[in-house]
Amino acid sequence: MKPCDTHDTGTCQRISEMLSRIGDKWTLLVVRALGRGPRRFSALRRELGSISQKMLTRTLRNLERDGLVIRTVTPTTPPQVEYALTTMGEDLFGPIAALADWTITHADCIDAARAAYDGREASIQRAA
Amino acid sequence: MKPCDTHDTGTCQRISEMLSRIGDKWTLLVVRALGRGPRRFSALRRELGSISQKMLTRTLRNLERDGLVIRTVTPTTPPQVEYALTTMGEDLFGPIAALADWTITHADCIDAARAAYDGREASIQRAA
DNA sequence: CCGCATCCTCCCCGATACTG
């Protein structure tokens, strides 16, 4: 493939911005959870385990702002708020799956590279 | 497509880790530059413009540790250090291109969603 | 030329407490 089809620097920054969003601590997990179907706030919280309310709220807000998630409020008491992926949000699974496949197929190779690198580091320490 | 083929949570974290790496401030730009061919440290520095030495060094070290980039030192005076993508590093362009395409094709949609969201925010401010 | 060490700043994120 052409190695430089990531286009101009401006577009590259845009892509980087998206990668930062998806690559932050919780977004991918939230998107994955919502990929299995709409969820209420607390359901997401339980499903993700260790996330704080603040970060779940922030993550969902960001996703909502980018049009990847839609937020539906039912003003009852107690209130019900449901989150669901938009079509655009579901489209994200395609590219993510590509990255996921790459990661999985190269995981061993990466681990080996890290072990080799860290081993070299350690031997440098010993030499000193 | 199946929306939940991002596998188990452990694998998901692994993918997230990779996304964080690629999604950090400089990695994608560095990889893209190296995709056009091997580069020396200073050449990368000039090409990327505003990156500090510290961050360029750190970024390259991380890539090297993960086996995506190889570092070749020629011990002359002054020393020459050349960086190049490994095969695994070049393989990354496939998945990245998928994400890049998604980002480009959805850029307008994201901008519209953000404008709508921010517009709503502003009107809430006025209402208060 | 390459890269490490130091200092400083800002923001991410968690913990906690409080509203409707």
Place this chain on the structure above:
DNA sequence: CAGTATCGGGGAGGATGCGG
């Protein structure tokens, strides 16, 4: 149940200076 407000630690990242 859903969300906001506040505080605090820690890491990312820039600027500068030194060393090989």
